[in-house]
Amino acid sequence: MTKVYRVDILEEKLKQLATAVPGIQGTVIVSLEGFVVATYPPADGQGTSLQHPTSTPQVAAMAATLIALGEQTLTRLAQGEMERLMIEGEQGAMIVYPVNQNAALAVMVSKEAKIGLTLMAVARSAAFFADVLSGAD
Numbered sequence: 001m002t003k004v005y006r007v008d009i010l011e012e013k014l015k016q017l018a019t020a021v022p023g024i025q026g027t028v029i030v031s032l033e034g035f036v037v038a039t040y041p042p043a044d045g046q047g048t049s050l051q052h053p054t055s056t057p058q059v060a061a062m063a064a065t066l067i068a069l070g071e072q073t074l075t076r077l078a079q080g081e082m083e084r085l086m087i088e089g090e091q092g093a094m095i096v097y098p099v100n101q102n103a104a105l106a107v108m109v110s111k112e113a114k115i116g117l118t119l120m121a122v123a124r125s126a127a128f129f130a131d132v133l134s135g136a137d
Helices: 006-018 057-076 115-134
Strands: 026-030 034-038 085-088 093-097 103-110
Touching: 006 026, 006 034, 006 115, 026 057, 057 085, 057 093, 057 103, 093 115, 103 115
Parallel strands: none
Antiparallel strands: 026 034, 026 103, 085 093, 093 103
């Protein structure tokens, strides 16, 4: 019997997300402490990918920091729980969805991406990741 590890399931779903939605440049699941849980495209042997910056530990740390700041802001403004965070730049955007209390999904998208379709696909994927990380089959 072949063992299937959670990280393999996560990486396969990240791959499906990145290849199914035009404009997604990379995806990463991060712990709220700022560590990489799973990424697509996968990192090279040293934990980085020059062509795909989302596989770097710095992106995980930045996503965790953004989530913490977003949650503090929403709490102080009495706006409820964070549903998503999006930062847009001249070349593209970073979308961060909380997956559960311990992890989040960060997605880098190009400027040409259709944001509505991307947000819908990322939200669905985040729900899937929540199930996998909670141990649900």
